[in-house]
Amino acid sequence: MKTSEERINEKLNILADAAKYDVSCSSSGSNRKNHNKGLGDSTGMGICHSYTEDGRCVSLLKILLTNHCIFDCAYCVSRKSNDIKRAAFTIEEVVELTINFYRRNYIEGLFLSSGIFKNADFTMERLVTIAKKLRQDHKFNGYIHLKTIPGASEELMKEAGLYADRLSVNIEMPTEVSLKLLAPDKNFEEILTPMNYLSESIVQYKAEKNLIKSTPIFAPAGQSTQMVIGATPETDKDIMFTANSLYQKFNMRRVYYSGYIPIGGDDRLPGIGTPPPLIREHRLYQTDWLMRFYDFRVDEIVNDENPILDIDVDPKLSWALRNLHQFPVDINTADYKMILRVPGIGVGSALKIVAARKFGKLDWWQLKKIGVAMNRVKHFVVCSKQDFVLGEKTAGSIRHHILSLGKSKYTATYSPQLTLF
Amino acid sequence: MMTQFIYDGTYIGLLTSIFDIYERKSENALIVKRDKTVALSLTENIEVYSDHEKAKRVLKGLQRKISHESIANIYRCFLSELKGIENTILDFVRYVFSSEKNVETDFGNSAVIEIAQTARKVGSEKHRFEAFVRFESIGEKFFYAPIDPDYNVLPLIIPHFKRRYADQDWIIFDTKRKYGVHYDQETEQVNEAIIDFKINTTDLTPTGILFDPDEKLYQGLWKNYFKSVNIPIRKNTKLHLQHVPKRYWKYLVEKK
Numbered sequence: 001m002k003t004s005e006e007r008i009n010e011k012l013n014i015l016a017d018a019a020k021y022d023v024s025c026s027s028s029g030s031n032r033k034n035h036n037k038g039l040g041d042s043t044g045m046g047i048c049h050s051y052t053e054d055g056r057c058v059s060l061l062k063i064l065l066t067n068h069c070i071f072d073c074a075y076c077v078s079r080k081s082n083d084i085k086r087a088a089f090t091i092e093e094v095v096e097l098t099i100n101f102y103r104r105n106y107i108e109g110l111f112l113s114s115g116i117f118k119n120a121d122f123t124m125e126r127l128v129t130i131a132k133k134l135r136q137d138h139k140f141n142g143y144i145h146l147k148t149i150p151g152a153s154e155e156l157m158k159e160a161g162l163y164a165d166r167l168s169v170n171i172e173m174p175t176e177v178s179l180k181l182l183a184p185d186k187n188f189e190e191i192l193t194p195m196n197y198l199s200e201s202i203v204q205y206k207a208e209k210n211l212i213k214s215t216p217i218f219a220p221a222g223q224s225t226q227m228v229i230g231a232t233p234e235t236d237k238d239i240m241f242t243a244n245s246l247y248q249k250f251n252m253r254r255v256y257y258s259g260y261i262p263i264g265g266d267d268r269l270p271g272i273g274t275p276p277p278l279i280r281e282h283r284l285y286q287t288d289w290l291m292r293f294y295d296f297r298v299d300e301i302v303n304d305e306n307p308i309l310d311i312d313v314d315p316k317l318s319w320a321l322r323n324l325h326q327f328p329v330d331i332n333t334a335d336y337k338m339i340l341r342v343p344g345i346g347v348g349s350a351l352k353i354v355a356a357r358k359f360g361k362l363d364w365w366q367l368k369k370i371g372v373a374m375n376r377v378k379h380f381v382v383c384s385k386q387d388f389v390l391g392e393k394t395a396g397s398i399r400h401h402i403l404s405l406g407k408s409k410y411t412a413t414y415s416p417q418l419t420l421f
Numbered sequence: 422m423m424t425q426f427i428y429d430g431t432y433i434g435l436l437t438s439i440f441d442i443y444e445r446k447s448e449n450a451l452i453v454k455r456d457k458t459v460a461l462s463l464t465e466n467i468e469v470y471s472d473h474e475k476a477k478r479v480l481k482g483l484q485r486k487i488s489h490e491s492i493a494n495i496y497r498c499f500l501s502e503l504k505g506i507e508n509t510i511l512d513f514v515r516y517v518f519s520s521e522k523n524v525e526t527d528f529g530n531s532a533v534i535e536i537a538q539t540a541r542k543v544g545s546e547k548h549r550f551e552a553f554v555r556f557e558s559i560g561e562k563f564f565y566a567p568i569d570p571d572y573n574v575l576p577l578i579i580p581h582f583k584r585r586y587a588d589q590d591w592i593i594f595d596t597k598r599k600y601g602v603h604y605d606q607e608t609e610q611v612n613e614a615i616i617d618f619k620i621n622t623t624d625l626t627p628t629g630i631l632f633d634p635d636e637k638l639y640q641g642l643w644k645n646y647f648k649s650v651n652i653p654i655r656k657n658t659k660l661h662l663q664h665v666p667k668r669y670w671k672y673l674v675e676k677k
Binding site for chain 2: 053358362
């Protein structure tokens with residue numbers, strides 16, 4: 001006989017392990033105050049309480065309610081045909097774990113997903129019950145992220161939105177062709193319908209709240225989604241165009257990219273031992289950042305001529321090298337938008353530069369103190385008219401120079417290729 | 422001749438020093454903590470007596486010139502306890518008072534950028550400790566957490582924990598600086614925590630405090646959870662250490 005301590009540990013092993021391929025860890029963007037002298041507060045920025053050995057943020061207790069599933073999606077470790085241990089938490093167990101981890105400051109809250117048992121509504125109802133219990137019985141104001149089960153009724157989604165901070169439905173694959181191939185039980189329509197419902201409800205509740213103060217908050221941290229990359233033959237352009245349209249159509253807070261980790265048992269997919277596409281995943285996130293914070297249009301970074309992101313250099317540098325005619329930028333006169341586009345200058349530094357130059361011209365040593373990456377920046381800016389750029393720099397020579405300065409953090413570990421120039 | 426203004430190491434004392442420097446129109450002034458004083462030839466030493474009124478007047482003067490955020494940044498720099506930070510603060514304050522307009526965003530100026538960047542470092546240490554505090558249950562809704570941050574961030578993290586754990590009693594104790602705070606959920610007040618330690622291990626263990634028997638269960642579950650969410654094929658030790666440097670492991674349940 002197992003003790004109850006062993007049983008709960010075993011469940012946690014199985015159901016945390018099964019949930020870890022969902023990469024969302026965000027705990028920010030909500031505005032749920034501790035208004036009732038209860039437990040928790042979700043008004044600040046997100047917090048990563050720890051990091052796994054692979055360097056990912058641990059912010060929420062991320063678990064499945066159960067890994068029993070009636071679906072058979074090839075990319076998913078919990079698929080019906082996979083021969084693995086199955087387990088299920090009780091509602092009380094999830095509530096107790098969440099509260100006790102939260103009180104010890106291990107987590108910001110709960111990320112609850114589930115395999116689909118019986119049907120969508122039956123599953124969704126249990127997820128909603130847990131969130132409701134936490135909010136009402138335990139006065140819990142920490143962060144709750146619920147997965148919306150595709151096919152669940154609008155009433156249940158609406159209830160979910162009233163208790164959760166964030167809701168998400170995964171798009172799973174960058175294109176419908178791939179989804180049809182690997183997840184015969186799913187289709188884009190069943191995924192896009194709830195996304196659309198959520199994005200409309202979020203807008204509607206917000207508008208009402210502006211008029212009537214007592215309107216409840218509905219998923220204040222918005223919705224997010226995720227797609228698996230590297231399992232199917234889409235290009236980076238396909239992936240980023242899909243992401244871009246998800247941002248625009250459904251007001252997504254985040255699109256996550258999850259490099260496929262081979263789990264075996266299916267010859268439609270890369271086999272066990274194939275390294276996950278970590279650099280590619282990183283480049284996709286960088287592109288995502290450029291779209292959201294650096295005011296780049298998606299087709300400036302990936303397009304028909306450049307459908308694949310450069311592995312050796314980041315997408316901003318890559319864009320700059322393709323557009324040398326826009327450089328050098330005069331740090332003392334260029335507008336903010338252009339300064340933001342200089343490789344080696346981040347949002348923080350760009351803001352400091354435009355604030356500081358009102359007091360007088362900036363020179364190289366000041367740029368350095370402000371904290372820009374000089375080894376990149378120096379190829380793309382001038383500080384005053386005297387800075388003549390001697391000789392014509394070519395994209396190739398700049399690229400070579402920057403690459404020769406430091407080993408990329410990835411080259412040693414993950415890329416067997418040599419970079420030759 | 423150089424004049425050393427010797428203060429008691431408190432923030433009030435630092436602000437009083439600035440007041441005294443202005444009052445004496447001292448051009449070549451250095452501010453030094455009492456226990457860090459070095460006897461220098463050819464320097465005049467002046468004792469500073471911490472004075473709330475003088476400190477308040479310096480703050481009032483600053484409020485007329487710069488934003489609340491910038492004044493908060495000065496305090497954060499002070500909490501960094503970095504060697505010589507008092508004199509960077511003095512340079513900054515002198516620059517602020519000698520300028521017609523608000524110069525807090527003149528990041529081309531060395532004092533301004535240094536204040537901004539030091540405050541930012543202290544800010545990230547604050548954020549780290551909002552994350553790395555690990556409470557242990559020591560009774561009915563009563564929790565205890567030891568910390569040893571690089572910078573003295575305990576005063577900065579109190580509001581965060583007050584908001585978050587309004588319904589439980591908690592103590593956070595800085596084992597490096599040997600002081601701590603206790604939040605009493607009944608009165609909703611934070612007071613200094615006085616703890617009696619037995620120092621017979623490498624860790625400081627408070628004496629006379631019983632740990633909750635459930636504590637082991639949840640620490641075990643957390644360690645277990647931490648192991649389960651790792652994806653071994655993605656292992657990236659460099660990134661892991663960048664986020665959770667080894668010096669913080671001592672009090673992290675999942676790493677110790």
